[in-house]
Amino acid sequence: MPNVTFPEHLQGGPTVGEIGEFEVIRVITEQASSALNGDDAAVLRHASPNSRAVATTDMLVEGRHFQLDWSTPEEIGQKAIVQNFADIEAMGARPIAALLALSAPTHTPVEFVRGLARGIGQRVEEYSAELVGGDITSGTSLVLSVTALGSLGGSLPELTLNRARPGQVVVAHGRIGYSAAGLALLQRFGRAGVPAELTPLVEAHCAPRLNPGRGMIARAAGATAMTDNSDGLIVDLSQLARKSGVRIDIDSDTIAPDDLLSAAGETLGRDPWEWILSGGEDHTLLSTTFGEPPSGFRAIGHVTKPRLDDPVTVDKKTPAYASGWQSF
């Protein structure tokens, strides 16, 4: 009995084991083509001659980071790109390229790989980036590893975790808590059973979005520190606060549940603040800056001097939920 079960509508056509490595590569590069692909390694063109390369990697394991009965192949590809590109944006850099390593069982439908590559192609295209290389291999489980490469131009420093300063405003671009609410809905109802009015939450989980260029905009506008809420709002801001040697206080009004999160909370009998404070994977950019929030960002709190206890507070109190994603 195979370890990985593909939904029925993807089955019936050829499998990757039947068409073989070179055809699988052709299917992928058809959906996400790049003139830089096809040699031993890809040589990147930088837009500006003095730009520095920025690199990050994330691995997605079927059954752990996505489920084949919840997400379409396109959504899995989209999510893999966005969560990696968010880490490039969070340095204030521009994502320019991605590499895909894929381990898939031989019975994997070619249609799955085509959809996955289509989702990747769509998102890299949105960023004016390219899928420049990769590797495919057979394996018992379905594992994607995406590496994102970015370009950091100009003389301003990158946006690191350790450059938040007392007196700055904490700003955010993107929604907070949607992805965790979507996951909770999927766990209860499955994809097909989620009430129609709550589908935006499910979509935020299965295929998160992040507008290209927000990291660069914040950097140009004077932001100094940045991260994204991959693991959870409090967890990620705590890491930033600790590395910067500061305290962050969040104003609860600015992140309070909207109608959709409140409705999901009522439907599931759960407190939506848990999703907001401890849910990750929204890939919302979190930054610190003096003065006005950069375009597209909103103020959610303040940076103050460090205290001995909590690195991050909400309305100056210990947050009600503070855990986050655990890899093991």
Add this chain to the structure above:
Amino acid sequence: MPNVTFPEHLQGGPTVGEIGEFEVIRVITEQASSALNGDDAAVLRHASPNSRAVATTDMLVEGRHFQLDWSTPEEIGQKAIVQNFADIEAMGARPIAALLALSAPTHTPVEFVRGLARGIGQRVEEYSAELVGGDITSGTSLVLSVTALGSLGGSLPELTLNRARPGQVVVAHGRIGYSAAGLALLQRFGRAGVPAELTPLVEAHCAPRLNPGRGMIARAAGATAMTDNSDGLIVDLSQLARKSGVRIDIDSDTIAPDDLLSAAGETLGRDPWEWILSGGEDHTLLSTTFGEPPSGFRAIGHVTKPRLDDPVTVDKKTPAYASGWQSF
């Protein structure tokens, strides 16, 4: 019953599930430390201001690319780095950084991860490169994905697959056939049972080596095309010949089995030419150049005009073995 079985001598201590994500990361970065690691993404320092970034990725799956009863954790880490850095060298670039994504079952001994990271640290150190980032996650199988990044300085073009020209000499740096012979020995005898005099072949398989800088040396000396024998000598040279629109003829004397390969052939009752012509994973650099071979390289054949049949011949005849590695 777990999918992945670790050798007994690695067991007994704590597992990654027991110590958790942050401790696992600490274990890895202790063995392969870098000041560039620890933020959302790594910003690379280039030695020269006008260098371009070069990127490649390879995935290694337990049971397929390595076996825990044949290779030590250190060797697995070493191999993962060398096979990726070989692809950077094959562009004529200098490897400067690696990223590691690792999916491991929760019962994985911490000692395994420590050894793996030590092997990675050893090899990146040899190249004056750094492990600048990564991702770890639990999963049912043991999967490593390494991305290598290089720096290509100066004004000479990179060494691509499509720039071999008739009249050039084909040159090689490194051994050919050793890795495949080592694999055949492991399949027959297991690691402990391999006759002592043949252990260099097994080591070539489990922990291939490639001297840093040979790709840059060849590029500086005027080489134009380059690859490495990842998949098999004939397969890899055929790809280079096809992309360049040329034919390559190898002189059999220059690649003939040495005493060790002959002894392994006799021991196993196999023809060592199969390992030489169709075995991959030596990560021997294969290049084309006008005039004398670059330092460290030896001539193994010639580039001629294309023919309609074989892209690569040996002594002007169809090679006896021409297959190579198949991913599915």
